Amino acid sequence: MKQFGNVYLIAGISIIGGGLFGFDISSMSAIIAGKSYLCYFNQGDVPCTGPEANVQGGITASMAGGSWLASLFSGILSDRFGRKKAIMTGAVIWVIGCIIVSAAQDIPMLIVGRVINGFCVGICSAQVPVYISEVAPPTKRGRLVGAQQWAITWGIMIMFYISYGCSFISGPAAFRIPWALQMIPAIILFVGMIFLPESPRWLASKDRWEECEQVLVLTHGHGDPNSPWVAREFQEIKEWLDVERQSKAISYFTLFTPRYINRTHIGLFTQIWSQLTGMNVMMYYITYVFTMAGLTGNNLLVSSSIQYVINVVMTIPALIWIDRIGRRPTLLVGSSLMATWLIINAALLGGLGKRVPNGVDGIKEAKIQVTGPASKAVIACSYLFVASYAPTWGPVSWIYPPELFPNQLRGKAVAFTTSGNWAFNFALGYFVPPAFETITWKTYIVFAVFCVAMTVHVYFMFPETAGKPLEEVTEMFEDPNGIKWIGTPAWRTKNYYSTAIRMEHGEGIEKKLSHDYSPERNETVQPEKMA
Structure with a gap:
């Protein structure tokens, strides 16, 4: 069977696995405020008020719970059967989950279907970055792996507008149709993967x-x-x-040995911090935020959809320049900007907001309301927050972890680090509705503190990996003098994109691309000085 070797085509098909996660996000964010959903899954004494806040959090978080479990096992599946087959397995699981979700008769059935959907997302979110990073050349690796985040943003936007269009349908069809349509991209993913090569590594x-x-x-x-x-x-x-x-047998325990513990902690926190930015607030529960800003009905849904367009458009700069700029500067700028917008929103809601005990328009999670210029400012800062996340932590959280680990450990390592993403995705999906209901505007302060903490952490602990072949990244973490977990200080590592470009064109192919050490001076010698 003919196989296609264009790395952009390979990435374009495989990242559909990321798009499935995006479909799930907006299928919930657009539907949970719809009358059909609120009436059908109503739990309270008051008609059409929907599930209780903690139950809604559980419904939303159930997908992440399934993703956490599956992401851990995805490393074993991927290492044994191959990256391709793991992704194709995920596509089949997604179709099964969509059938159950779209046919859900009650909340337990809905949760079961979303857990099964989560199995697919856990597998694909962990193994698609591994697959692409092992196929892509160093100078294109960042943009190709980062394209997974772009696929997520496209999935969010497309599904939101499908859900918005279906919201005009009366009855349960308003949410059954969009949930059923989610299986189409999974079918495309399964068929497309047949024509792609397996990972050479x-x-x-x-x-x-x-x-x-x-x-x-x-x-x-x-x-x-x-x-x-x-x-x-x-x-x-x-x-x-x-x-x-020549080393010992590879298992998950290997990640916690002195040789790898530093890399494991960096990869894990890359995924954890990407969740603790507060992006979940903007994606899953943006309708709650904009309700507090005074938007209702169609204005609420249309205004919410603008952030999805921003998310798609603002991811493009990362795909173009992420390899040139590097991972560290991108993460540092992103977390600093997000902390700024979160603090401003907290100040606006806390200082100018009016408390509404029963919730704005009956939405229990929206107990603060601002009007006038403050309302516009909350909406603007929400958009700016998304515009800051989209080209920074969004794509880099997928690009960075696969670059940190050697070939035999990469599948399990990325599976483990991605499980951190889903564990915190689950926790935050469950936490945010009750948080809005109880601590209201202080929810923003919590995430702002996390953004400040991650800025400090990245500066001191996250080395630059851009432009380096995967086999050579290890040298940054392993001191030649034998101290295996220290290596090069993160703030001294450099981006070797320009050197990699020359080598891909056959210039200086005999030279070593990665940095080397001068034992006498105990300092890094850059490749340009190694002629």
């Missing part, structure tokens, strides 16, 4: 060297078996795999 780990070389020729050599870049990549994979196999 996974093939190498199974000693399928001929297939590994063929994939490198197809994807990196543009069909030229004599490409010097392919020869270098193939040799480097071979050398590093030999080194890795």
